[in-house]
Amino acid sequence: MAGRLSPEKPDSGTLIPLCVPEISGNAWAYVRECLDTGWVSSVGSFVDRFERTMAEYVGTPYAVATVNGTAALHIALLAAGTQPEEEVLISTLTFVAPANAIRYCGAWPVFMDADPQYWQIDPEKMKDFLEKECQWRDGGLWNRQTNRRVRAILPVHVLGHPCDMEPILELAQKYKLTVIEDATECLGARYRGQMAGSLGDIACFSFNGNKIITTGGGGMIVTRNAAWASRAKHLTTQAKSDPVEYLHDEIGYNYRLVNLLAALGCAQLEQLDTFIARKREIANTYRRAFADLPGVSCMRKAEWAESIDWMFTVFLHPDVPCGRRTLMNSLQAKHIQTRPLWCPLHRLPMYVQSQGYRIEMADRLYEGCLSLPCSVSLKDDEQKRVVDAVFSIVRGQ
Numbered sequence: 001m002a003g004r005l006s007p008e009k010p011d012s013g014t015l016i017p018l019c020v021p022e023i024s025g026n027a028w029a030y031v032r033e034c035l036d037t038g039w040v041s042s043v044g045s046f047v048d049r050f051e052r053t054m055a056e057y058v059g060t061p062y063a064v065a066t067v068n069g070t071a072a073l074h075i076a077l078l079a080a081g082t083q084p085e086e087e088v089l090i091s092t093l094t095f096v097a098p099a100n101a102i103r104y105c106g107a108w109p110v111f112m113d114a115d116p117q118y119w120q121i122d123p124e125k126m127k128d129f130l131e132k133e134c135q136w137r138d139g140g141l142w143n144r145q146t147n148r149r150v151r152a153i154l155p156v157h158v159l160g161h162p163c164d165m166e167p168i169l170e171l172a173q174k175y176k177l178t179v180i181e182d183a184t185e186c187l188g189a190r191y192r193g194q195m196a197g198s199l200g201d202i203a204c205f206s207f208n209g210n211k212i213i214t215t216g217g218g219g220m221i222v223t224r225n226a227a228w229a230s231r232a233k234h235l236t237t238q239a240k241s242d243p244v245e246y247l248h249d250e251i252g253y254n255y256r257l258v259n260l261l262a263a264l265g266c267a268q269l270e271q272l273d274t275f276i277a278r279k280r281e282i283a284n285t286y287r288r289a290f291a292d293l294p295g296v297s298c299m300r301k302a303e304w305a306e307s308i309d310w311m312f313t314v315f316l317h318p319d320v321p322c323g324r325r326t327l328m329n330s331l332q333a334k335h336i337q338t339r340p341l342w343c344p345l346h347r348l349p350m351y352v353q354s355q356g357y358r359i360e361m362a363d364r365l366y367e368g369c370l371s372l373p374c375s376v377s378l379k380d381d382e383q384k385r386v387v388d389a390v391f392s393i394v395r396g397q
């Protein structure tokens with residue numbers, strides 16, 4: 001399928017979902033093996049294999065599977081030593097889970113803006129914040145406004161495109177900040193040739209239903225730090241300190257991924273590169289099609305990035321009369337499922353009191369962006385229906 005699509009085929013009326021899992025390959029065989037052998041719970045060979053293959057894929061020596069991505073973030077923050085009342089810098093334009101995980105640790109998010117080009121955390125404004133709003137004292141960096149210590153940066157690679165990590169890592173080194181990547185939406189993407197998730201000190205993934213690979217629910221922590229990996233495993237296993245006796249040396253969590261779901265994860269991981277290739281194909285078809293539609297821009301790709309095009313998203317310019325909400329509702333009426341970007345986190349009731357620094361772009365992107373159907377299983381004629389529908393709504397026809 002190429003370019004603008006001819007409008008001869010009417011809407012079939014069947015729902016085109018936003019992004020659904022692709023369950024194929026060895027999924028049934030591996031899950032059946034768990035069911036047949038009774039290895040369904042929190043230990044088993046598939047858990048070990050999923051951890052090993054994820055570590056190999058991302059390029060870190062250690063991986064620890066978790067019950068979901070939010071739990072992975074919570075534990076990664078704890079393993080990295082985040083303390084109550086400290087602060088972690090995060091983009092305001094992301095899913096809420098990483099900000100919540102910061103709060104689970106008793107720490108506070110400080111919200112940064114998204115960059116205008118690639119919609120990731122803006123390193124320029126972050127630099128400005130660190131230089132102008134913080135001061136070095138007692139061997140650490142302190143936020144002048146809140147008088148809290150800044151501990152970490154949590155770059156979330158959103159929508160399949162990596163953050164610009166070089167300036168982030170430079171700032172982290174300069175100010176002795178930990179870098180905790182949320183690479184959930186970027187499994188398989190590369191930044192200057194290096195895998196997302198292997199760039200910072202520790203990284204997290206989620207495998208919920210709409211991610212590039214899914215275990216239904218599940219997560220993973222990856223790191224090069226042996227001590228942090230072992231602490232992550234300990235904390236996710238109720239902090240059990242003896243292999244036999246029920247001895248626990250601190251308050252832990254029941255955050256382990258079960259073997260049954262890890263089996264699905266192993267099968268999905270075998271197909272990851274095929275899934276990525278299909279996502280890129282879908283995105284390129286949309287890009288070619290919308291090149292002819294004034295008022296609609298597609299998410300850009302940096303020359304330093306190999307995006308996986310996980311969630312294809314367009315930006316509707318403010319001068320387009322229909323607006324993002326009408327576009328969304330009109331597509332819904334045509335049985336085409338879409339979704340808006342996340343409401344910027346500094347606007348949510350539990351975070352309105354938190355500090356946000358020079359946020360402008362994130363609000364604009366929230367107003368204008370819409371994600372379009374991009375399941376790996378999306379058929380060419382379905383994509384044609386989406387493209388044609390967007391053209392006719394945006395053109396007011």
Ligand SMILES: Cc1ncc(COP(=O)(O)O)c(C=O)c1O
Nearest residue numbers: 068069070095097184206207208
């Ligand atoms: C960037 C990001 N981080 C974290 C999560 C949370 O993962 P989970 O739903 O597995 O807890 C998600 C999505 O769900 C996400 O998109």
